[in-house]
Amino acid sequence: MAAAAREAALIIEAAQRIEPGNWVQAANAMIARRAAGIPLAYVTGRETFMGLTLLTDEGALVPRAETELLARTAIGLLAGEDRRVIDMCCGSGNLACAIAHHVRHARVWASDLTEGCTSLARRNVAQLGLADRVSVVQGDLFGGLAGMSLEGTIDAVVCNPPYISQGKLATDRAELLKFEPREAFDGGPYGLSIHQRVIRDTLSFLKPEGALMFEIGLGQERQVRALFERSKGYGPVQSVSDADGNARVVWARKAG
Known part of the structure; x- marks a missing residue:
């Protein structure tokens, strides 16, 4: 439950950052991508590593x-x-x-x-x-x-x-x-x-x-x-x- 709540919060934050004027629709699209199995870091475009917030993209491995x-x-x-x-x-x-x-x-x-x-x-x-x-x-x-x-x-x-x-x-x-x-x-x-x-x-x-x-x-x-x-x-x-x-x-x- 805690992991699901964390994912939801990260998706909402990403949607508000990427499409602040239409973030609900953006969040729904992100939720659909996540439900299809796409890694969360690709969905939100961000991952944390050693205290740094890094950009992510499907052309590179998600930092572990x-x-x-x-x-x-x-x-x-x-x-x-x-x-x-x-x-x-x-x-x-x-x-x-x-x-x-x-x-x-x-x-x-x-x-x-x-x-x-x-x-x-x-x-x-x-x-x-x-x-x-x-x-x-x-x-x-x-x-x-x-x-x-x-x-x-x-x-x-x-x-x-x-x-x-x-x-x-x-x-x-x-x-x-x-x-x-x-x-x-x-x-x-x-x-x-x-x-x-x-x-x-x-x-x-x-x-x-x-x-x-x-x-x-x-x-x-x-x-x-x-x-x-x-x-x-x-x-x-x-x-x-x-x-x-x-x-x-x-x-x-x-x-x-």
């Missing part, structure tokens, strides 16, 4: 509450002045914006493959007043950062990659693709294709002792640890668990 664990881990590691950060697979820009907001003077570069993500990320950066410290680029992983002389200068790379296997997306997780973009979920045959590439390519961008931090899916800790260790470019691998004791963040520092 569980990703705040990665944000908090990164913010804790980045305490200090003049930090330089890359948000890889940035989606709506939620991690980039949260880090820039919470880490004083941090300079952030956010990258994603699709126009839907980078366009929305730029809108979020602008509406939060962070355009002087957050740049958004489009490209295949680090390809969009080529020629920017960032190699060897980065304190941390954060990455919430697609990490669901193609097999699961074809079976028990197929419902994820009904409303949100496939690119946000499809991690290849084993759900680890992007992790492998990012672990390899991040090394040239990090300073010595710089950190690479991933959000991972349930049960992926062992595999992602093995990828870090196999690369031989990182120090001891750390994990961070959620409130239920599940490892959801794995990270390591570049070997000095």
Whole structure:
């Protein structure tokens, strides 16, 4: 009941914001979209992440509450002045914006493959007043950062990659693709294709002792640890668990 009341309040607020002169009709249309299963954040055009109100759009994944664990881990590691950060697979820009907001003077570069993500990320950066410290680029992983002389200068790379296997997306997780973009979920045959590439390519961008931090899916800790260790470019691998004791963040520092 409380959840339903909260949804109703958010829909009314959104309708009054979008169509103040005809908000009842707008609210009814939003209720119909929500009843069809469309995520609430797409219906209202807003989602909250790390205390920030972000714009949402169907071209990018809706920011999840569980990703705040990665944000908090990164913010804790980045305490200090003049930090330089890359948000890889940035989606709506939620991690980039949260880090820039919470880490004083941090300079952030956010990258994603699709126009839907980078366009929305730029809108979020602008509406939060962070355009002087957050740049958004489009490209295949680090390809969009080529020629920017960032190699060897980065304190941390954060990455919430697609990490669901193609097999699961074809079976028990197929419902994820009904409303949100496939690119946000499809991690290849084993759900680890992007992790492998990012672990390899991040090394040239990090300073010595710089950190690479991933959000991972349930049960992926062992595999992602093995990828870090196999690369031989990182120090001891750390994990961070959620409130239920599940490892959801794995990270390591570049070997000095």
